[in-house]
Amino acid sequence: MADPHPGASSTVELTVANDLGLHARASAKIVNLANEFDAETEIWLSYRGVEVSARSILGLMMFAAPKGARLTARATGPRAAEALARLEDLFRRRFDEEG
Incomplete structure (x- = not known):
């Protein structure tokens, strides 16, 4: 399927930093x-x-990405840059979890 916003696409690399990895609560926040x-x-x-x-x-959750896993995030659309900035912040904050 063609990208409906071909000029509005961004990509970032993210690292899972929290001890429990990409589990149910972290996935729900995403x-x-x-x-x-x-x-x-x-x-x-x-x-x-x-x-x-x-x-x-x-x-x-299918990813079962552990601490240290590197994920690629891609966003398309008119608010792609904002979406990725907020996602980067969520990963940086370790999904608001300790450890």
Whole structure:
């Protein structure tokens, strides 16, 4: 499927820094963030060659990404840069968890 916003796409590399990795609570926070944007702005995460929508908690949990895992985030749409900046901040804050 062609990108509906070909000029509005961004990519960033993210590192899972919290001790528990990308578990259910962390995945839910990503989904909640993604759902704050309308359908024109999409966020995708990829790990080990698999890409899933940031709106899919099952897809994110399927990664079973441990602490130290490197993920690629891609966003498209009119608010792509904002979406990735907020996602980077969430990862930087370790999903607001200790450790």
